[in-house]
Amino acid sequence: MIAAKAKFRGARKIEKAAGFRIPDSAFHPAFLEAITSQVNFNYLDATLRNQILQFLHDFLRCECRERPLCGCPEKKFVTKVIELREDGLDHHEISAFLLDEYSIDLYPADILSFLEDTVHMLEAIEDISRLQGEKALSQKTEKHIREIVR
Numbered sequence: 001m002i003a004a005k006a007k008f009r010g011a012r013k014i015e016k017a018a019g020f021r022i023p024d025s026a027f028h029p030a031f032l033e034a035i036t037s038q039v040n041f042n043y044l045d046a047t048l049r050n051q052i053l054q055f056l057h058d059f060l061r062c063e064c065r066e067r068p069l070c071g072c073p074e075k076k077f078v079t080k081v082i083e084l085r086e087d088g089l090d091h092h093e094i095s096a097f098l099l100d101e102y103s104i105d106l107y108p109a110d111i112l113s114f115l116e117d118t119v120h121m122l123e124a125i126e127d128i129s130r131l132q133g134e135k136a137l138s139q140k141t142e143k144h145i146r147e148i149v150r
């Protein structure tokens with residue numbers, strides 16, 4: 001899964017502020033727990049603080065009891081990557097955006113192969129929904145495919 005490849009570039013700085021070791025994988029349980037509860041943000045520079053706040057705002061706003069270990073952050077991140085592509089950004093631009101906005105490092109090549117996999121999955125869904133006569137789903141899927149591959 002693409003979220004597992006996302007590294008948090010500012011992780012070492014957060015580690016210093018927190019005073020204990022944290023992983024640099026942005027969606028690792030220990031990382032998510034650290035940024036949701038255990039870090040004093042006042043020790044971080046303004047840029048990094050804003051990136052963490054944006055990360056929390058965009059990926060960690062759910063009401064699940066197991067939050068942040070409920071799976072929603074990863075799903076929201078995957079959705080965000082697809083949305084950025086559908087907004088017209090290519091894989092290089094998505095990579096640059098993620099770094100700037102969230103301090104997330106993700107290689108353009110990984111983003112590209114993720115988008116290709118997504119298209120293959122959507123094509124399979126489209127085929128099945130067409131065969132099953134699920135016209136609305138088939139059209140919706142086709143629209144997403146077009147917006148990703150253009």
Ligand SMILES: [Zn+2]
Pocket residue numbers: 062063064067070071072073
């Ligand atoms: Zn959740």
